[in-house]
Amino acid sequence: MRTIKAKLTLFYALSATITLACLFVAGYVLLESRLIHGLDLLNEAEFDEIQAHLGNDYEHLSTDAIDRRIRETTQYASVLFYVNLHNRKTHDLFYSSNLNRQIIPDVPGQHIYNTSVPHVGELRVAEFVLHGYDVTVGTPLAPIRAEMRIYVEVSLALLAGMLLASIAIGFGLSRVMLQPIRTISATADRIRSDNLSERIPVADVHDEIADLGRLLNQMFDRLEVAFNEVRRFAADASHELKTPLSLVRLQAEKLLVDGRLAPEHEDVMIVLLDEIGRLNRIVDELLFLSRAEAHAIPIETTLQDPRPFLEAFRQDAQVLAEHQNKRFDFICDGDGMAAFNERWLRQVLLNLLTNALNASPVGAAVLLRTQFAGKMWRVSMEDRGPGLPPEQRQRMFERFVRFGNQGDDRGTGLGLAICRSMIELMGGHIHATAGPGDIGLCSVFELPAQPLAHAAAGAPGGAGLRAQQAEPTAAK
Ligand SMILES: Nc1ncnc2c1ncn2[C@@H]1O[C@H](COP(=O)(O)OP(=O)(O)O)[C@@H](O)[C@H]1O
Ligand SMILES: [Mg+2]
Structure with missing residues (x-):
């Protein structure tokens, strides 16, 4: 993760995907609770149906008659509802036919709960009290579980799509945003001692990047002035040194030619001339270099x-x-x-x-x-x-x-x-x-x-x- 572009892309992609994932989780919780609430309403409606079917005289009915009425009520909706009816006095128990004489398990202290019945599956259960009887109505949770699974699958697919799309968008966005910085670094890279007059193109706006470009340009202005001064100094100094050097050399040569020097002084003078020659060479070379750098030498090839x-x-x-x-x-x-x-x-x-x-x-x-x-x-x-x-x-x-x-x-x-x-x-x-x-x-x-x-x-x-x-x- 070395480049800012990669960081920006990752940040954008993650924030977009995580936001969407949070929305999906909230949607999941909300949808599931609404669907289960729907089942609770269905259970209530079924209880009302049972109550109506049993009639007002149910307390005097025989066990068989109650059993028959329960079966009749639940028969038409045998895929939807599972019913237990428990007579508190006689402890007789009635079952809807689809329960195959199984009891819907009780969860102590709760009237509405989820439970599981062998060979039937998970149920959403509601308990009701009918004078003398406990009625337990259950409806399968499987369809809701199936819906929620589809919801999860669709959400995951959308999240994957979102991740890819946000990577692409984040990449494009960061490219566009970093373009001015690329221009700045390319220009700064080109500006060298032989190319000091180039400047970073700055848009006529006042954002942070344009301000940075302007700052850098001001710095290059100062550098160019300083560089030129140093060059001019080197050129001027070497130029100014040439004349006195030539004079010293001429005088030394004259002394040698005159032949009025003692032999040991002659040797010293020869060494001196040698050193003057060397100084002359350095001055010539420096002059050439500073003129070449200032592009002041015509190119004749x-x-x-x-x-x-x-x-x-x-x-x-x-x-x-x-x-x-x-x-x-x-x-x-x-x-x-x-x-x-x-x-x-x-x-x-x-x-x-x-x-x-x-x-x-x-x-x-x-x-x-x-x-x-x-x-x-x-x-x-x-x-x-x-x-x-x-x-x-x-x-x-x-x-x-x-x-x-x-x-x-x-x-x-x-x-x-x-x-x-x-x-x-x-x-x-x-x-x-x-x-x-x-x-x-x-x-x-x-x-x-x-x-x-x-x-x-x-x-x-x-x-x-x-x-x-x-x-x-x-x-x-
Ligand atoms: N052929 C070479 N082999 C080894 N070192 C070299 C060679 N050519 C140049 N150099 C090194 O590079 C330095 C710079 O060379 P140069 O600019 O010609 O300066 P100068 O010869 O005056 O020292 C030399 O001082 C030497 O140390
Ligand atoms: Mg050399």
């Missing part, structure tokens, strides 16, 4: 064959890998055109490669694999390093997130955030998985693409792709 670009990148990557005594392998599958910006893609690949090389043990290989999959061009960078557990793989693309497991401590923690930003600007997405055999890490991104069939028809460069493909592409 071109649909092109990625092979020439990859070939150029492969040469640089091999040099980088060899410099660290590691290998760089490259597998390129399929043909097609991918939409990308060369400068950004190169930076993304360099960031991924640097991370992979940093994580790889000496002598191990980093593998770049590209393939066309449907309307996407998929690129992955695999290494044989220690890898990362799933929760760290989720977080590694956030800003300033570093897990400190790499030998190189010169990183900024912004590389992967930049990668994600650039890939998303180019219309793709990026994530990381465990490497093959659960060894190492595999960073994967996908960019929009056209496989060869479409590409050849739509782009002028497409025809030349096949010739290029004939050459071996895997460099090992």
